[in-house]
Amino acid sequence: MQRVKVAVVEDHTLFAESLVLALGMEGYDVKRIPLGEPGRDISTLLPSILRSTPRVVILDLDLGSHGNGARLVEPLTRSGTAVLVVTGNTERSRWGEAIAHGARRVLPKSAPLNDIAASIRKVSQGLPVLDREERAELMRAWHAEQVTVRDARAKLERLTRRESEVLGHFLEGRQVKEIAQLSVVSEATVRTQVKSILAKLEVSSQIAAVGLARRARWSPPHA
Structure with a gap:
């Protein structure tokens, strides 16, 4: 069977290379997407990701000087690519934002490799990887944050x-x-x-x- 293509979009080199190596040993066809020069707008990464024709993209939410990785979730999802967020960010509202834009699941970087690999396997097979209760909780956190941000902007x-x-x-x-x-x-x-x-x-x-x-x-x- 053809190996599942996985693209890793991550600004921390050590974590990205470890993930590429580990998933490669698990049998996946894994490629890290170069982020380019610091400060490069995150939207310019989309063509590079799509050119690698991944079935699954592993995406970090915080891409350093490139900005908010959540901005890539919706266009990737529209292209038919499944997005699995693996992040060091612990804000539940940020996780909810990613889910709202189409990410299949959000995992912390501290998650065991087996959990990440299992999620990739399910996502590539079109199977659900996020239960209804967790999705609802994350969406509530995201909506609450939106209200807070709107209130803050009104004050500003x-x-x-x-x-x-x-x-x-x-x-x-x-x-x-x-x-x-x-x-x-x-x-x-x-x-x-x-x-x-x-x-x-x-x-x-x-x-x-x-x-x-x-x-x-x-x-x-x-x-």
Whole structure:
């Protein structure tokens, strides 16, 4: 019988090579997809993956500077390729996002190789690999996160341009004194802006404000 083709899309070289070697010994025709130069947009990986004509793609959710691997799930699924996510990310909402976009199952990188191989075997045979209860739980986590993100973005839209710039400085790790120097204003002025930011975002600290902005995948306005 023809060996099942498997493509590995993973930015951690050691893990990827170990997976390729182990699955090859299990009898699969495995190929690691080169990610190319750092910062390359993740959508440019799709043609490289499809050219290898895999039956199953093993995909990580966090591909370093290339971005969110979940963006590849839907186009791969539309092409008829089965996607199995194997990730070090532990956020259930991220797992739910992958499932919502068509991934057949999400496994942690700590999962035994036998579990990964068994999932590949079932997926390649068109068999279910995720029970109804776990799917429902992951989807609930994803929908709850969407609500949280929408709420965070609505709060961020309350900020003035100047307040958004200050929050952008915090995202880059700058403190009040440095922000004041860069903006050529007094520290008192920046502290007043910070108070307004915290009030509008309904948080009690700069750390919480940064956390909210990152969770919403927010970017400050360009100068």
